[in-house]
Amino acid sequence: MAIPIATDTMTKAAVSLNKEEILRYSRHLIMPEVGMEGQLKLKQAQVLLIGTGGLGAPLGLYLAAAGVGRIGLVDFDVVDFTNLQRQITFSTEDVGRKKTEAARDRLSHMNPQIQIDTFETRLTSENALELFKDFDIIVDGTDNFPTRYLVNDASVLLGKPNVYGSIFRFEGQATVFGYPGGPCYRCLYPEPPPPGLVPSCAEGGVLGVLPGIIGSIQAMETIKLILGVGEPLVGRLLLFDALGMRFRELKLHKNPACPICGERRTINKLIDYEEFCGIRGEEAVPVTTGIPEISPRELKTRLDRGDNLYILDVREPHEYQICNIHGNLIPLGDLPRRVSELDSSREIVAHCRSGKRSADAVEFLRKAGFRKIWNLRGGILAWSDEVDPTVPKY
Amino acid sequence: MPVKVIVPTPLRRFAEQRSSIECDAATVGDALRQLTTDYGELRKHLYTDEGRIRSFVNVYLNDEDIRFLKQEQTQTKDGDTITIVPSIAGGVEIAGRQFIG
Numbered sequence: 001m002a003i004p005i006a007t008d009t010m011t012k013a014a015v016s017l018n019k020e021e022i023l024r025y026s027r028h029l030i031m032p033e034v035g036m037e038g039q040l041k042l043k044q045a046q047v048l049l050i051g052t053g054g055l056g057a058p059l060g061l062y063l064a065a066a067g068v069g070r071i072g073l074v075d076f077d078v079v080d081f082t083n084l085q086r087q088i089t090f091s092t093e094d095v096g097r098k099k100t101e102a103a104r105d106r107l108s109h110m111n112p113q114i115q116i117d118t119f120e121t122r123l124t125s126e127n128a129l130e131l132f133k134d135f136d137i138i139v140d141g142t143d144n145f146p147t148r149y150l151v152n153d154a155s156v157l158l159g160k161p162n163v164y165g166s167i168f169r170f171e172g173q174a175t176v177f178g179y180p181g182g183p184c185y186r187c188l189y190p191e192p193p194p195p196g197l198v199p200s201c202a203e204g205g206v207l208g209v210l211p212g213i214i215g216s217i218q219a220m221e222t223i224k225l226i227l228g229v230g231e232p233l234v235g236r237l238l239l240f241d242a243l244g245m246r247f248r249e250l251k252l253h254k255n256p257a258c259p260i261c262g263e264r265r266t267i268n269k270l271i272d273y274e275e276f277c278g279i280r281g282e283e284a285v286p287v288t289t290g291i292p293e294i295s296p297r298e299l300k301t302r303l304d305r306g307d308n309l310y311i312l313d314v315r316e317p318h319e320y321q322i323c324n325i326h327g328n329l330i331p332l333g334d335l336p337r338r339v340s341e342l343d344s345s346r347e348i349v350a351h352c353r354s355g356k357r358s359a360d361a362v363e364f365l366r367k368a369g370f371r372k373i374w375n376l377r378g379g380i381l382a383w384s385d386e387v388d389p390t391v392p393k394y
Numbered sequence: 395m396p397v398k399v400i401v402p403t404p405l406r407r408f409a410e411q412r413s414s415i416e417c418d419a420a421t422v423g424d425a426l427r428q429l430t431t432d433y434g435e436l437r438k439h440l441y442t443d444e445g446r447i448r449s450f451v452n453v454y455l456n457d458e459d460i461r462f463l464k465q466e467q468t469q470t471k472d473g474d475t476i477t478i479v480p481s482i483a484g485g486v487e488i489a490g491r492q493f494i495g
Contacts, residue, residue, distance in 0.1 A: 145481070166481075168403055168404060169403050169404075170403065171402065171403045173479075188452065188481075189449070189450050189452070189481040190449050191449040191450055192450055192481065193448070193450040193480070193481060237479070239477075239479070244413070248457075248477070249457060250454050250457050250458075250459070250477065250479065251457050251458055251459065252459070253459060253462050333407055333408070333435075
């Protein structure tokens with residue numbers, strides 16, 4: 001049972017397909033579920049992609065291939081070498097380029113018939129409503145909780161569907177929020193997790209092809225909404241387990257008490273989402289006041305001098321295999337259980353990849369009574385930069 | 395009632411990498427309590443200090459959210475599946491700290 005999405009696209013000036021487009025989209029046109037009428041709906045549709053990364057890549061590619069008439073790309077990031085493992089719109093030559101520009105080039109190469117607008121900006125409460133208002137469907141391909149809530153709230157306030165996808169390691173989720181009568185993100189998750197509780201792709205890692213699958217599902221749902229065919233994932237949370245290769249579905253209910261889409265709306269404007277997610281004040285540089293630190297150069301000096309330092313590596317075993325500075329490995333999660341292996345009379349320097357996890361380790365050990373404990377500022381990445389470039393960065 | 399509890403990926407490290415656990419429980423709450431008794435580190439990820447399920451974690455009995463059933467008092471039957479679904483967001487560079495309380 002398909003409910004066509006109510007948009008203003010039907011009132012726009014009638015458009016048609018030229019000969020080239022008819023040939024390009026012939027495999028759509030010969031299907032009764034699409035046909036000329038459906039392809040014209042695609043041509044008139046305006047879809048905004050929030051994020052051009054792992055999810056945004058297959059999304060953009062398939063929406064462009066399908067002939068969505070206007071695609072907006074929102075991203076403020078540049079292409080990083082580590083992105084190439086999964087962000088398939090980008091090539092090696094794109095490293096260092098703005099993602100919106102590299103994606104626009106790739107998509108327009110594939111389909112010069114469509115309009116691609118880039119918004120090289122961080123999505124904020126100040127710009128979201130203005131950015132969203134001219135688009136019909138918002139597709140959330142972002143990678144952090146504050147933006148998820150921002151995209152949700154802006155979509156709900158403007159009455160636009162929000163095609164949601166998210167991933168972690170080898171699991172993914174997909175659904176359609178913000179559809180008339182359907183739930184929104186806040187109905188599912190009224191509050192975000194505290195910062196750090198759910199690991200990131202940078203720490204958790206991700207199977208490159210996973211966002212390819214979930215992003216493609218998001219593209220499929222977007223196209224179904226535009227065409228008004230099939231059953232969109234409204235009120236259904238699709239769970240994907242890549243390792244088991246299993247799809248499951250859970251019911252999503254609209255929460256009548258939802259503060260933004262419920263019966264009594266209490267959220268009428270966009271809020272400070274970083275504060276909501278508790279990360280106001282968390283800086284990229286993990287210097288926490290009170291955590292004693294040592295720089296890589298200082299550590300090197302002390303080791304060369306023969307000081308009896310105990311190097312505690314709190315990373316995971318597979319990270320140790322990538323590179324290490326011969327530290328003693330106790331993964332952070334195991335530390336509470338293995339703290340008796342440490343000698344509090346010795347001077348201990350804790351390190352991880354970038355200095356964040358080891359800062360937590362130092363904080364934990366200080367609370368446990370350790371006094372001669374320091375955090376290696378910047379972790380093994382900084383060690384590679386400042387002391388020993390032969391140590392690979394990852 | 396023998397039921398299966400599915401452990402989501404982000405929490406498997408606290409359950410000896412198990413993806414699912416079999417247990418005997420009359421209610422969803424019983425099953426979760428057994429889970430967090432057998433794997434103590436899971437407790438703080440699933441429950442607040444006051445003993446309530448954390449709000450960014452959803453629990454389903456088969457395909458229904460227990461918030462729309464009888465919460466943790468929801469009764470189980472043979473062969474039911476309890477799924478824990480935490481919110482995930484993809485790759486977050488900012489939040490790098492693990493919760494070790």
